[in-house]
Amino acid sequence: MDTIKSKQVTFKVFRFNEETDYLPYYNTYTLDVTHEEVVLDILNRIKWDHDGSLSYRRSCRHGICGVCSIKANGKGILACKTRLFDLVETFGSEITLEPLSIKRAIKDLIIDKKDFWDKHAQVQPFLVSDIEEHPAQEHLVSPHDAEKLLEADYCIQCGACHYSCPALAINEEFIGPAAFAAAYRFSADVRDEASLERLHVVNEEAQGVWDCVKCMECAEVCPKEVNPIEKITKLHNMVFEANIAKNNVATRHAVGFAHSIEKHGLLDEGELVRYSEGNIGVLKHVPVALKMFAKGKIVLPWNMPKADKLDEIKKLVKSSSTVKF
Template sequence: MATPTLDKADAAGTPEPGFADSPYITATFRIRRFNPEVSGEAVWEDFQLEIDPKERVLDALHKIKWDHDGSLTFRRSCAHGICGSDAMRINGKNRLACKTLIKDINPAKPITVEPIKGLTVLKDLVVDMEPFFQAYRDVMPFLITKETNEPTRERLQSAEDRERFDDTTKCILCAACTSSCPVFWNDGQYFGPAAIVNAHRFIFDSRDDAGEQRLEILNDKDGVWRCRTTFNCTDACPRGIEVTKAIQEVKRALITRRY
C-alpha cells in the first residue's frame, strides 16, 4: 500500500507557509530601455516574471537578462550593498537594486526601473559616472599630512575624534544621493552631495592637514553653497548617512573656520 504524502508541518501540525502553496507571484517590471545604436529615444518595455516576492529587484533583472532579453544592460558587482554599482530609480526613488525586496515595493502594480538622473545614459540602466567621480577626485579624498617623511609611529586618534567623522566614512560612491539632487539635475557642474560627504570625511579627520584646502575647493560657486537643503540626498542614501547634516557642517566650517 502506498504511503500517503502529507504537507510538511510544524510541531503543532500547521503546514509551513509557502510549502503547500507556491510562494511565487506574477510581477510586471517596466524598464526604461535605451540603445543609442538603435534609436535616440528611450522606450518603456514590460517583462512579466514568476518570482518570489522575497527576492530582490537585482534578482529580477538577472532573470530578465538570462531568460528573456540578453541585451538588457545594467551594472552590478557584489550584490550585497557594498560596491554601490547597481544604484537605479525603482518606482521613482533612488535605491540599490540588490537591497530592494520586491515585496516592499508593491508588486501588485508594475514596478518601474530606470537609470539614475542627472548623468548621461549610455545604455538602458547604465549612466556615465565620470562627472560624478571627477567631483570626488577634486575634493582630494585621501589623507594629507605636512610630514615629508614616512611616520615613525602610528598616528593615534581618540575614539571621540574618530566619531566626529564616522558617519561619512560609510559612503560607497553609489551616486544615489547626488543623482537625487535637483540642483545637480539642473547643473552638472555642482560638486554634489557625495563629493561633499567625502570631503567632510577628511576635513574633520584630526590626522589630516589639508582641511583649509578642501574648504576653499568647496567654497567655489559650484560648491556647498549651491545646496538648497531639500533632504533628497539623505532620503536616498542606502547607507543611512546624514548627508544634509554633513553638508551643513561643511558650510559652518567655512564660516567659522573651525573644524
C-alpha cells in the same frame, strides 16, 4: 499560517543603446517574484531567461561596491539590497526600472558616471597628510576623533544621492551631496592637512554648499545612511569657523537670521532680504514685494511683531552664540 510566497509584478524596464538608438523605450515583463528576491535577481532573470542584451552593472551583491544603483519608480536604490516585496508595498505591482540618470544613460541601466567622479576630484577625496615613510610609531586616531567623521566614511559612491539632487540636476556646477560628504569626511579627519583648501572649494558660489536647496532628498535616498545634508550643514559651519565666509548674499542670508531673532525674536522677512541682497540688490525684489504689499503680505518695519519674553531670547542669543561673522 498562510503566507504569500510570491506576487505577480509587471516590470517596465528602460532600454537605450547610445550606439544604435535615438530615443529610449521600455520593455515590459510580467514575472512571479518571491519574498526573498531583490531587484538584482529580477534583472538577472530578465537577462538570463528573456533578453540577453539587457545591460546593467553588478558586482558584489552585498551592498558594498555601489555599482548596481538604479532607480525604481523614481527612487534611487541598490538593486542588490532592495527587496521586491518592499517596493510592491510602496508602489504597487507595476515597477519601473530606470538608470540613475536618464540623460547619462549609455546602455540600458548603465550610465556614464564621469560627472560624479569629476565632482569628487574637485574636493581631494583622500587624506592629505605629510607623514614619514618609516614612522617610529603608529598614527593613531582615538575613538572620539573617529566619531567626528559622523559615518561619512560609510559612503560607497553609488551615486544615488548625486542623481537625486534637484539642485545638481539644474546647476551642473554644483558639487553635489556625495562629493560634499567626501569633502567633509576628509576635512573632519584629524590627520588631514587639506581641510582649509577643501573649505575654499565648497565655499565658492554656484559650485559650493550655498546652492543646496535643503530638500533632504540625499538624506532620504542614501542606502548607507550617510546623511549627506548633515555633512553639508557641517561644511557651512566649518566655513564660518575657519573665518573664510565671504561677505555675499548666501552668507548674509544665514547670518541675517541671528540678527533678526536677536532683535524681534521672529524673523523680519523684509529686513532679511534687504540685509542679504544689500541696498542695491534688494531692488530686484521690488516688483514682487509690491504685489505682495497690495495683498497685505508685507509687514512694515514699524509694525514688525515681536515674540513675548524677548529679553530671554536676547539673552540666549548673546550667551549661546558660538561663531562671529
